[in-house]
Amino acid sequence: MSVLIVGSTALDSIKTPRAENPRLLGGSASHAAVAASFFAPVKMVGIVGKDFPKRYIQLYRKHKIDLEGLQIAEGKTFHWSGEYEVNMNNRRTLETELGVFETFTPHLPRSYQNSPFVLLANIAPSLQHHVLDQMRRPKFVVADTMDLWLNIAMADLLKLIKRVDGFVLNESEARQLTKEDNLVNAAKKLHKLGPKYVIVKKGEHGAILSGPKGLFISPAYPLPHVVDPTGAGDSFVGGMMGYLSTAKGSIDSNLRRAMIYGSVVASFCCEGFGLNFTTRVTRKAIEKRVKELEALVKF
Amino acid sequence: MSVLIVGSTALDSIKTPRAENPRLLGGSASHAAVAASFFAPVKMVGIVGKDFPKRYIQLYRKHKIDLEGLQIAEGKTFHWSGEYEVNMNNRRTLETELGVFETFTPHLPRSYQNSPFVLLANIAPSLQHHVLDQMRRPKFVVADTMDLWLNIAMADLLKLIKRVDGFVLNESEARQLTKEDNLVNAAKKLHKLGPKYVIVKKGEHGAILSGPKGLFISPAYPLPHVVDPTGAGDSFVGGMMGYLSTAKGSIDSNLRRAMIYGSVVASFCCEGFGLNFTTRVTRKAIEKRVKELEALVKF
Numbered sequence: 288m289s290v291l292i293v294g295s296t297a298l299d300s301i302k303t304p305r306a307e308n309p310r311l312l313g314g315s316a317s318h319a320a321v322a323a324s325f326f327a328p329v330k331m332v333g334i335v336g337k338d339f340p341k342r343y344i345q346l347y348r349k350h351k352i353d354l355e356g357l358q359i360a361e362g363k364t365f366h367w368s369g370e371y372e373v374n375m376n377n378r379r380t381l382e383t384e385l386g387v388f389e390t391f392t393p394h395l396p397r398s399y400q401n402s403p404f405v406l407l408a409n410i411a412p413s414l415q416h417h418v419l420d421q422m423r424r425p426k427f428v429v430a431d432t433m434d435l436w437l438n439i440a441m442a443d444l445l446k447l448i449k450r451v452d453g454f455v456l457n458e459s460e461a462r463q464l465t466k467e468d469n470l471v472n473a474a475k476k477l478h479k480l481g482p483k484y485v486i487v488k489k490g491e492h493g494a495i496l497s498g499p500k501g502l503f504i505s506p507a508y509p510l511p512h513v514v515d516p517t518g519a520g521d522s523f524v525g526g527m528m529g530y531l532s533t534a535k536g537s538i539d540s541n542l543r544r545a546m547i548y549g550s551v552v553a554s555f556c557c558e559g560f561g562l563n564f565t566t567r568v569t570r571k572a573i574e575k576r577v578k579e580l581e582a583l584v585k586f
Numbered sequence: 587m588s589v590l591i592v593g594s595t596a597l598d599s600i601k602t603p604r605a606e607n608p609r610l611l612g613g614s615a616s617h618a619a620v621a622a623s624f625f626a627p628v629k630m631v632g633i634v635g636k637d638f639p640k641r642y643i644q645l646y647r648k649h650k651i652d653l654e655g656l657q658i659a660e661g662k663t664f665h666w667s668g669e670y671e672v673n674m675n676n677r678r679t680l681e682t683e684l685g686v687f688e689t690f691t692p693h694l695p696r697s698y699q700n701s702p703f704v705l706l707a708n709i710a711p712s713l714q715h716h717v718l719d720q721m722r723r724p725k726f727v728v729a730d731t732m733d734l735w736l737n738i739a740m741a742d743l744l745k746l747i748k749r750v751d752g753f754v755l756n757e758s759e760a761r762q763l764t765k766e767d768n769l770v771n772a773a774k775k776l777h778k779l780g781p782k783y784v785i786v787k788k789g790e791h792g793a794i795l796s797g798p799k800g801l802f803i804s805p806a807y808p809l810p811h812v813v814d815p816t817g818a819g820d821s822f823v824g825g826m827m828g829y830l831s832t833a834k835g836s837i838d839s840n841l842r843r844a845m846i847y848g849s850v851v852a853s854f855c856c857e858g859f860g861l862n863f864t865t866r867v868t869r870k871a872i873e874k875r876v877k878e879l880e881a882l883v884k885f
Contacts, residue, residue, distance in 0.1 A: 374767040468673040470790075471810040491769075492791040495808070504882050506803045509794070511770040543885035583803050584883050586842035 288426075288532045289328040289353075291399055292320045292525065293418045294408025295388065296333035296357065299561055300368035301517055303375065308515075311561030312343045313367065315408035315431065318518035319525030321562055322552040323406070324350035325570050326529035330399045332356035332418060334391045336364040346566060355396040362387040375513045376490065395421040404532040407451070408521055409433045412443035419450055427531070427538055429453035429484075431524050434460050449481035452538075455524050457488040470495060471502070484542065488520050496546060500539055505546040506584050508554035508576055515560045519553040522565060526552030551576040587831045588627040588652075590698055590724075591619045591824065592717045593707025594687065595632035595656065598860055599667035600816055602674065607814075610860030611642045612666065614707035614730065617817035618824030620861055621851040622705070623649035624869050625828035629698045631655035631717060633690045635663040645865060654695040659686040674812045675789065694720040703831040706750070707820055708732045711742035718749055726830070726837055728752035728783075730823050736762050748780035751837075754823050756787040769794060770801070783841065787819050795845060799838055804845040805883050807853035807875055814859045818852040821864060825851030850875040 299313030316333045323329045330353040337359065347354055363386035371378045393414055403426035407415040415430055422428075430451045436444050437460055448454050454477060462468055465476040470487055474497035477485040484498040489507075496503040527542075527549030534541040551573050558564040598612030615632045622628045629652040636658065646653055662685035670677045692713055702725035706714040714729055721727075729750045735743050736759055747753050753776060761767055764775040769786055773796035776784040783797040788806075795802040826841075826848030833840040850872050857863040 469810060469812065471808045475810075489791065492788065493803075502808055502882055503885070504792075504805045504808070505885075506805075506883070509770045509801055509803070511768060511774075513768065547885050581885075583801055584805070586802065586804075586846050586880075 288403045289330055290323045290404040290406060290528050290532045291330045291332065291402035291422075291425075292316050292323060292406045292408055292528075293332040293393055293415065294319060294406075294410045294521070295365055296331075296335050297365040297367055298339075299517060300366070301515055301560060302368070302370040302381070303515060304371065304373050306560070308560045310340075310366070311563070312346060313518060313561055314365065315410060315518075315521040317347075317562065318521035318556065318565070319406055319408045319528070320347070320352050321350050321565055322522040322525030322549070322556070323529030323532075324352055325526065325552065325568070325573060326548070327404075327532040329353065329529070330356060330402055332393045332395065332399070334358040334360055334387050336360060336362045336387045339364045346562070350566070353398075356393070356399055358391070358394070360387040369517070371515070375516055393418050403427065404528055405429070406524060406528045407431065407447075408524065412436050412440050412447045415447050416443065416450075419447075427452050429455060429524065429528060431455040431520070432460065434463065437463055445480060448477075451482050453484035453486060454482040455486040455488065457490070457520065461487045474502075486546070488523065490516070490519075493550065494523070494546060496542060498539065498542065503543045503546070505543070505550060506580060507550055508580055509583070510554055510557055513557045514564070516557050517561065519556045522556040523549040523553040525549070547577055547580055548573065551580065587702045587725075588629055589622045589703040589705060589827050589831045590629045590631065590701035590721075591615050591622060591705045591707055591827075592631040592692055592714065593618060593705075593709045593820070594664055595630075595634050596664040596666055597638075598816060599665070600814055600859060601667070601669040601680070602814055603670065603672050605859070607859045609639075609665070610862070611645060612817060612860055613664065614709060614817075614820040616646075616861065617820035617855065617864070618705055618707045618827070619646070619651050620649050620864055621821040621824030621848070621855070622828030622831075623651055624825065624851065624867070624872060625847070626703075626831040628652065628828070629655060629701055631692045631694065631698065633657040633659055633686050633692075635659060635661045635686045638663045645861070649865070652697075655692070655698055657690070657693070661686040668816070670814070674815055692717050702726065703827055704728070705823060705827045706730065706746075707823065711735050711739050711746045714746050715742065715749075718746075726751050728754060728823060728827060730754040730819070731759065733759050733762065744779060747776075750781050752783035752785060753781040754785040754787065756789070756819065760786045773801075785845070787822065789815070789818075792849065793822070793845060795841060797838065797841065802842045802845070804842070804849060805879060806849055807879055808882070809853055809856055812856045813863070815856050816860065818855045821855040822848040822852040824848070846876055846879055847872065850879065
């Protein structure tokens, strides 16, 4: 089954202690869509400006991503620039130019409205709402977010959480939102806000799923060399939703393994700048790493 | 087979945001010995002062810990007091009174010198050396440490690492010692210093083992309520060595499961002040949590 993905489509200028790369293809929707494309047909919703490089459109096409929902508007593409510290965990935003994103309203083409799996990747909660409003009874809806929306759009976000099946956020966001340091308790509080499934991302420490079957401790693939972690979280949810949409059986019986697939795609994402490495990955390489992860946690 | 454990035997005064508990039984050897006692006979080496409460001696005895190697000296028992922050991860030392520890030289009774499994729990590396010097061809030696020794006794510690089979340290210590942020690479560098097995403790995120069979990602048992994490790392290595000493088969084939047992005892340790909770645990309760951990990582 197909996955509908809405989020940001951006140009990222990324600086790490070792290198600097301007205007890479980035944004939550780009990372999530490419990640999901290894498993399922993807329909993407986003907006770019007239300055958006043609080679990036070709790259989406190479991954068979349906671009009917990608608006190309007068103006500049959303541009983010950021810098990572030596340990590659802390980053600071140097500049954010919203460009065409400032006036973005996601319109869903008819062919998108019946998509069974919906990933509301990181983007303003009001836009995530707007996409959900246009959907016809999706089977499984997951929303991701970021600290910015907790700070400036909490009311919208809380309303959104009530409408989704799964809510994904990182460790510090979970603590900020619930005012609870302990992640087991934070997950409990998040369930009370609506979602049946809560996934807390912990970066290099993996992720935790809390759902009707209890907790699941999902490992991260141990990487000896992290080049650029930008988009790893988006790749994780994208890969997870892509795998989930094609797996036979119930969500409950597939979600754990789907997270493992998401972790693996996220690990590839970290090995290159932007989407450079992810776009060169094969399904075979993904399966190999999934097997490795299975062995890494076996006792 | 029996486990020989050397380390500190102390009185801990612990303050958390919720409570304050003076003069609890503490120290790396106490925690590790009680943890190991659930699985194997334990021989403990340490020193206490004349002020050491009799009820703590009785507590060791309840756990059938061999105390022939425990010196009772004129003077005061080593006393540590510390305070935890709200998140229970950061702590600061308020006071350290070395007392009888200042002049401690660990003497091994004859009956201790053939112990096949040796845990050099956290204590000055010079004392860890001194214990090893008295051993007759032990089968498996593991050393734990703490940041203090990296700061004031690095030369001793580096010499010690060459002499052990397994070296255990926490995440920040691994980074400090190897000057390597990435833990996979830090483990590689640590192997070059001597030990066949390197275990990096990550607190609530579990631990990583690096050995001849590659990496193992060991989960932590997810606790909804952490009362006091003091001694959790000592309980982890103690439980691990206790289990390992009684398991049939090679170290390689048992070490992963031994770490799981260590994790479980550490989780119980965190649920009470000092050793209050650990000493009330049963083997049955441990087995139950091991099964739970198995289910928590299954996908």
